[in-house]
Amino acid sequence: MNRFSLWPQAASEQAARVDLLFIGLLVISGAILLLVAGLLLVFCLRYRRGSSAPRGLLPGFLRRDVEIGWTTGTLFLALFLFWWAGATQLRAKDPPAGALEIHVAAKQWMWKARHPNGAREINALHVPRGEAVRLVMTSQDVIHSFFVPAFRLKQDVIPGRFTEMWFRATEPGEYRLFCAEFCGTDHARMGGTVTVMQPEDYARWAAAQPQEENLAEEGARLFTALGCSGCHAPASAVHAPLLAGAYGRMVHLADGRTIRADEAYIRDSILQPKRDVVAGFEPIMPSFEGLVDQGDLQRLVAYVQSLRGEAAR
Amino acid sequence: MSGITAERAVPDRPSRADSYLTVETGLASWLLTTDHKRIALLYMAAITVFFFVGGAGAVAMRIELFTPQADLLSADAYNRAFTFHGVIMVWFFLIPSIPVILGNFLLPLMIGARDLAFPRLNLISWYIFIAAGALAAYTLLAGGVDTGWTFYTPLSTAFANGHVLAAATAVFVAGFSTIASAVNFIVTTHLLRAPGLTWFRLPLFVWALYATSVVMVLATPVLAMVLLLIFAERAFGIPIFDPLRGGDPVLFQHLFWFYSHPAVYIMILPSFGVISELVTCYARRRVFGYSFMVYAILWISLVGFLVWGHHMFVSGQSVFASLAFSLLSFVVAVPSAIKVFNWTATLYRGQIVFDAPMIYALGFIGLFTIGGLTGLFLASVPVDVHVTDTYFVVAHFHYIMVGGAVSAFYGGLTFWWPKMTGRLYPEGWARFAAVMMFFGFGFTFFPMFIMGFLGMPRRYHVYPEEFQVWHVLASAGAVILAAAYLLPMGYFAWSLVWGRRASANPWDATGLEWQTSSPPPRENFLVSPAVDRGPYDYHPAHTGPPSMEREPHRPQGGQA
Amino acid sequence: MSGAAAREATLQKPWRSLRREREAVSFGTWVFVASEAMFFAGPLLAYAAYRSLWPEAFAAAGRETDIVYGTVNTALLLTSSLTMAAAAEGARARLRRLTLTCLAATAALGLAFLVVKGFEYREDIHKHLIPGAGFRLDMPPAQLFFAFYWLLTGVHALHLSIGIGITVTLLIQAWHGSRPLPSPAFEGAGLYWHFVDLVWIFLYPLLYLMGRS
């Protein structure tokens, strides 16, 4: 991170696209600014009071036609810019399947990350180069925002729901991580480093981390402790769906809709089970709203997700 | 009726018994006045104080940001400084400034009325404003608030440790004052226009005030409600936005920006009006494309209600919602482009005089264009994702609000100063201040674009060292800017005592407000004026003013 | 009071004719009412958003409100709208007795509404329907419904109290003759009163009929 530069480091695929758009905007708005400033300057000099420039009759076309001309001209330019920006955004909309999924929890004033194998870190994030990484984030108190300038990415992290962000890092190195949404006293100190490593290095790093119980295992314990297994276990007498393989598949609902069982869906199933009732089941599942906190939710969701693997096996 | 004879019929100066400044004396005659001109001056006194209080917050921040470490302010103190700066500057300075000072003074004069439609309501709204201001002052003295001017939940409802309730109440109360003035302006414009003054003969400043008032009336109540919700949640634990009980903190942002985006147009539309008056007068030309200018104002104020989501591109709203808001933001930029081009074209074949108000106006056009164009960067979703909540945004809005609206305010104040006080300001000093403001502004805020793009987040009082260069530049520029804002206070005060007496129409302008003496009599016009032509009749239609000499213009109306 | 003198007394400063002034007062009130409508639109929208998010909790909570009180109050307010309209018309036609009686009736009906509302609030408190610890229902989002219930009815009651204040002031002024009947204030007050009633017409189904259909 050198001391003086005019362009931020670029270290993700999205960064290149954003920079291109930014340069395009710079050129176009630079041209418009030059045009406006140039005209102002020329008119001011030429038509200053007492100058001998002719003022006579205004040509007729200079009135309505010019006006309509530049109005439509600007409108089309604006629509073009919208199209460019919109298309760039849509290209980066969905993460590729199989992206490395890292859970991030924000709280006043620190970032906690948790890797799929259970490795945890605080105010730091290690990611492999060239691999798609998906961050699933939630906050335990107020709204924060995960901001890595070198990736040109930012996403608010909100209590009570999961937000996602994905990227593919292109350059190994250390980059700054900021909290960009004002979150109280130490907002300015809520930051850290994102380290992009070669995939081998990342694998080595992750393996070397103290192996704690991972999210899914904790979730499994909660699953029993909260009584979920009473209904959802294969041996249970209650008629409830088996959760193995539930994650990611398309679910038919009692009211005829079909939706994908993503994190948000699982989360909703736990908090407001009566909203999306699975076809063929009675809406008897109680809501766990208030009984589970954000952390528990993350654990339960991770557990349900982990069951996907078992079904495939 | 010949405009020239009509003008002659107007005395330059009213007698002491007529002038609104001297017709009555004593403190009570000011504090209980229902004269819109005096109320405008009351507002001016209050708002000037708020500007410097808000400015003091900026000064504190700029000193703190001189170095990357925290040396002057603690984290909490800094957070309170920018919150207070934002709250005061937005609700107690910029939103009221042009409408309730210049607008209050000029609207009845410009349409040939004796006063606003509801003079007592006008006075009441000043008292409401003062009550709100007192609450704001209380907030500051009690220790301040630390939520940002945006009051995001759940920080403001559950976690902030400042005086959120007092601050929210202050803004809430100020809203009533705004609504009262807006209702007054709307009714006045509809029902008190002079005979012959049809809608499409109204000066653009009146149009701008009218559109602003409509936006105020429809947007401000939403802010009032959302503040009430915050108040209820924080004070009584009524869970509206509480995620633990099923509430959605992002819903707050929707409601807040539904107000606050239209609010930015509340701040800029009156400036558009002022600039149109200044440019035409000093270029001695009819404004180019009058009807397009009017439609542009209306377009901005209507579409402005539909773009609030562009403040929430990273809040987790769906990509398609973001794209829709992005599209509408681009669409709302087009009428601003129309305005910029029309002002520029108004100069074409003019007889341009570079008096201080014109310098402010030219500065406005340049700075507003830069601020507006960077608005397009922000409206582009992928770019905004990178620069949102960084200094890029801070630079964007200061370019429009400080470089734009505040310049327009100073320009308008300078332009109408003789009308308001009957005295001419010292021209040389005023030009110097205008030029200094332009350059001081550039030094202060241009570096913010660069550091914002480099990734410097906003609302940070400590920051990585690589950004220090830019912060030092900005802080240094702020010194020049502060001087440029203080200087007019000096020469305006000087002019009150030693300034030359102004004639009724020192700038040879066409508006009705110049068809009465300076300062105007209590009843505005000795004889009710009538209007027989459109605005800005500086020269016959379809020709420019002749090359060498100035042709005597035809005023819009006069006291027949 | 003679017509000319009355006109003299009512004509306020910037106006040159009573017709214009009357027009201004009613137009101004309409503009203000538009503003008020936006004020209520905000929370109604938030209510709608939450209701579609938590339908069961809202339905369950909606069943806890007291429909008897709600319906009685609706009837009271609708009647008061009628008397208020009659008062405004009466003032316009210079019928002093009619105006005074109708104003008094309006104020009385408004007060009756507040009294009923007071009883209802007391029962709500008794039934632990205040969001927070010890709330009667255990679905947390049901608290959201009651957040809106308290907020909306509270703000409405506040508006109604202001309306009653205005009505009583006009009543007293008209009684003493300090405000002549041609004054545009009667019409303005009437408009405002109708608006406050209209808000209730929205609140009634949203808060009382919800979950009972």
Ligand code: HEA
């Ligand atoms: C007076 C105030 C004002 C005005 C007029 C504007 C005008 C505009 N603003 Fe700005 N804005 C603010 C005040 C203002 N803004 C504030 C205070 C914030 C931050 C709030 C906070 O978070 O604290 C903000 C934030 C903000 C954001 C959110 C940034 C973020 O937080 O991530 C966006 C995003 O779209 C935006 C866009 C625009 C656009 C497109 C315009 C347009 O209306 C601009 C139109 C003008 C022009 C375009 C220039 C003239 C045109 C030409 C010379 C011709 C060329 C034009 C085309 C090709 C179309 N603004």
Ligand code: HEA
């Ligand atoms: C109309 C609105 C307006 C105006 C005029 C200004 C004017 C200025 N603003 Fe402001 N600003 C905002 C609206 C405005 N601002 C808003 C809405 C925010 C966002 C707040 C938030 O994030 O919540 C903001 C945020 C903001 C920040 C970002 C803080 C952060 O995110 O960390 C900065 C940083 O430099 C800044 C600087 C300035 C400066 C240098 C001026 C200068 O132009 C001011 C110049 C004026 C003076 C300097 C006054 C002169 C008076 C004196 C010198 C007397 C001093 C007296 C004593 C010291 C006793 N502003």
Ligand code: CUA
């Ligand atoms: Cu977390 Cu700012």
Ligand SMILES: [Cu+2]
């Ligand atoms: Cu906006």
